[in-house]
Amino acid sequence: MSDITPVLSAIDRGLDHSLSRLFELLRIPSVSTDPAYTDDCVRAADWLVAELSGLGFTASRRDTSGKPMVVAHGGPAKETTTGPHVLFYGHYDVQPADPLDLWESGPFDPQLNDGSDGKIIVCRGASDDKGQLMTFVEAVRAIRAVHGDMPVPVTILFEGEEESGSPSLGPFLDAHQDELRADVAMVCDTGMWTPDTPAITTRLRGLAHDEVTIEAASRDLHSGMYGGSAQNPIRILSKVIAALHDETERIAIPGFYDDVVPLEAEVDAQWREMGFDETAFLDEIGLKTPFGEAGRPGLERIWARPTAEVNGMIGGYTGIGSKTVIPSQASAKFTFRLVADQDPAKVIEAFRTMVRDLIPEDCTASFSEDGGGSPALSLPLDSPYLAPARQAIADEWGTEAVLVGSGGSIPIVGDFKRKLGMDSLLIGFALDDDRIHSPNEKYNLKSFHSGIRTWARLLMSLRAS
């Protein structure tokens, strides 16, 4: 472990230069959603290729039908090492800067300002995701400066369309599976739990979605003529929705929980001690009262328990005023957040069976053709990559990382798992107050500095013993 000491010293000594390089990248307005910035996206990719080439990586810009990928390979050949092969992922594109008049300095004119918690780097992309991806690049630089090469094989993949839904990423992974497959992915697009508490995101809920249309009469009916004799599809669909949960807010679809496993005791204990203030969490969206499965703490409900939501519903007359009609149909969109081993196809099938069982004679239910989804993802507690990551973080931050979840999916993690068979270590140093996607986005200098040091510690610790 003493190999790390000179690397950390090099990082500390070189921090100003690291910051200068980050500022160079931040000055390139690589907005992926706006065609006006297409050339800037290419320029950002080229800048990264040049940086990585300068670090001894075999780096290249890979053009796609959208924005280019940057791929770089460094470290020992896979064949000559017993250490794990690491794929590092980040994205160089950023959100648009609008609304411009709310920025206190130019959105692409990076500033090092005083913040409430030390120095802060203010610029679009400072946190999401240029600052974060540069923590890894600068860690690589320091290791190379001290040791001449990486301790393990490292592949770097930077994309330029993350803020545009990553349309080219799936096809690119498919086309370059052999080149990009590694033992573990490291993804730097997540955050800390608090400024003092680092986090590793080890679980992402999955998703299943479906749409239901209930039909009854062959046309909309006059409610005076037929009211009291004919079925009303809105009422039937409402009954279905009302029956989805029992009085404890547990989902009432038969078999729905078959593949849900209890939260690990270690994680449960950690979450209960994390001081999650659900009331404050809800206050930001105008709500006051935590709601959901009875008897489960808030973090478990949003990270580790499945949900059934209606995302939209429409039926009958929805214009101005009143219309005395019994509608002929009503439809609703449903999504289920999934956890553990729940299979989206099995969940959708159970849902459909329940719907069919609930609808009366004279009503038919039809479902969307593309009902489906993706399962939950998690990094097992016994993953061989989790222990060194926790150790590196604990050594750097002086406190244990909390193992957090994400209620939503992160598509790249699913792609890495399904297309390349890799688990992902989701580690990032962003903070809740970083204002990503908003004016005056910032990244704490401490996040940048300790982030570089954390990756250096982790990479060095992965070297085969």
Next chain:
Amino acid sequence: MSDITPVLSAIDRGLDHSLSRLFELLRIPSVSTDPAYTDDCVRAADWLVAELSGLGFTASRRDTSGKPMVVAHGGPAKETTTGPHVLFYGHYDVQPADPLDLWESGPFDPQLNDGSDGKIIVCRGASDDKGQLMTFVEAVRAIRAVHGDMPVPVTILFEGEEESGSPSLGPFLDAHQDELRADVAMVCDTGMWTPDTPAITTRLRGLAHDEVTIEAASRDLHSGMYGGSAQNPIRILSKVIAALHDETERIAIPGFYDDVVPLEAEVDAQWREMGFDETAFLDEIGLKTPFGEAGRPGLERIWARPTAEVNGMIGGYTGIGSKTVIPSQASAKFTFRLVADQDPAKVIEAFRTMVRDLIPEDCTASFSEDGGGSPALSLPLDSPYLAPARQAIADEWGTEAVLVGSGGSIPIVGDFKRKLGMDSLLIGFALDDDRIHSPNEKYNLKSFHSGIRTWARLLMSLRAS
């Protein structure tokens, strides 16, 4: 009663002339919804004024901001008779003729054809409502020819906007209350139960309407981030809708049935023997299974029991595909069909109280500003006008009239009740197969002929004894 015999003879002898006059009126394409026919509407009104003037009535065309009214007064002065003063209502406007290519003869070129049940008059307006209103005019003609004058004071009101929603009628009644107020209204816009069974419509359900909007979070939420912690207004509104009825399809709003009275035994017995084929009734709209309040016959459910319907509902994302959102609001439109003494305002208030009781913390319910409606209307079984009407019909048709209901409202009847304090006798001779509003509209010659004879019998019987 012998006074009627020469009147009936006059009607029979004059039938061809009566038919000729009806044909004249039918040839005027008085379509009220299409401005191209505005002059024809005026022409139809003028034609009626001339006819009624020719019958000794003080008749005039009354222009409105829409199509003109025709008002005529005849018979003895109110002060000189103890018999009731009668207001007869009909409408001279007709539906558009489209689609023209489905007519077997010109839509405004009346034909006397052979039908399955005797001769039929084919023309737009033959049944709705020119044929029907002319049954009354021709009855007046025959009575006058035989007796020189009407047996009771008669006011006639024909409007020209019934197919356009009668926008001028309410203001016209308000402005001419004293002129138009009578002891009873006779409205000729309804039908027979079967070709052999005449009917008097003695009850119309009322209506109350409201719109509910449920709001929760201050914006639409990401279902991954907040699913498991935040309220979903579509789910809450669905629970409200599902709770509106109990498992017997009885409406579960507290106090909802307080002012509902049981069906009169005589009417109940009549309805049970009317051979209503609810399955056939539903088959026309693609349904098979009667649905509604358990243990109630079909006719009672659609004519004499209240309902609660959702007419439309919308919330969240309703476009193409899936969107992982928890919506911030959902809304639905409700109508209640009312019976007996149910008060629309009281029903709406009870509904709103139930909604407020059902919604959880963090949700708010708001309601439409114009929630309201109109109460049910009925002609009491002991109305002094019902017995002579039943007798006139029985004498003419050789069978008792059935006392039917209408599940929907007929605005003119409500206006007569509320603005002029009059009950209405709803008597008409249209048949279910008359194809009103459709191509090849027809009116049976028997309906026309016996209709004239029925009104003559009824008018003569009203003379003070």
